[in-house]
Amino acid sequence: MRSRPRIPSWLYRALDQVTGLTITPSTDETLLIAINGGRQHTFEVLNMPTLSQEKAAEFVKNRQKIATQKWKAPLIAVRQLSAPTRQLLRKEGISWVEEETGVCVLAGPGLLIDTKIRDGAERQASGSGQAKLRGRSGLVVESILSFFQHERLLVKILASHAKVSPGTVSRVLARLSRLNLLEVFETGPNRYWQVKDAGALLDLWAGEERRPERISA
Numbered sequence: 471m472r473s474r475p476r477i478p479s480w481l482y483r484a485l486d487q488v489t490g491l492t493i494t495p496s497t498d499e500t501l502l503i504a505i506n507g508g509r510q511h512t513f514e515v516l517n518m519p520t521l522s523q524e525k526a527a528e529f530v531k532n533r534q535k536i537a538t539q540k541w542k543a544p545l546i547a548v549r550q551l552s553a554p555t556r557q558l559l560r561k562e563g564i565s566w567v568e569e570e571t572g573v574c575v576l577a578g579p580g581l582l583i584d585t586k587i588r589d590g591a592e593r594q595a596s597g598s599g600q601a602k603l604r605g606r607s608g609l610v611v612e613s614i615l616s617f618f619q620h621e622r623l624l625v626k627i628l629a630s631h632a633k634v635s636p637g638t639v640s641r642v643l644a645r646l647s648r649l650n651l652l653e654v655f656e657t658g659p660n661r662y663w664q665v666k667d668a669g670a671l672l673d674l675w676a677g678e679e680r681r682p683e684r685i686s687a
Contacts, residue, residue, distance in 0.1 A: 522669030
């Protein structure tokens, strides 16, 4: 389930804003975290650009197999989660931090932090600089999920079906590929895409289709 091997730089910046928190890198994939000088907790950072409720349930079920050491608690670094996914992780005592919204939940023996980091909240309110999946971009995703979820995704066909420009389709496909939601095949004029994680794509679209609102963790 881990998509990248190293701790993302934004996670350090986010945790550094939590009052009283001490963060010490342990390895390329683990952090030692303490609150107000108390006991250090070892977290294994799992960098997941996206995480759907379905994938989160699978993670919860198999987390003992995923963790390399029982004394390492998982800390999911993710772009943004849906409310049901947050509820699931909280119920299971799994920690996570969201880059876009600033939601930060850290849980462990003698450790409980549930807050919203200002940097993430400001980014959501002002926009992250990425084109959101609204308007014409949203039409592209709607077409993918409704008609081409199990088919090859071709720029011209999607543009015709969604009634948008090929440029809009190309930008959406490129972004979804970077988020590891689509797989890319071939190059040049033969290039096509296929959906890799429909659940996460639906969560992302649903979250961005709505205007920024107060986050319910």
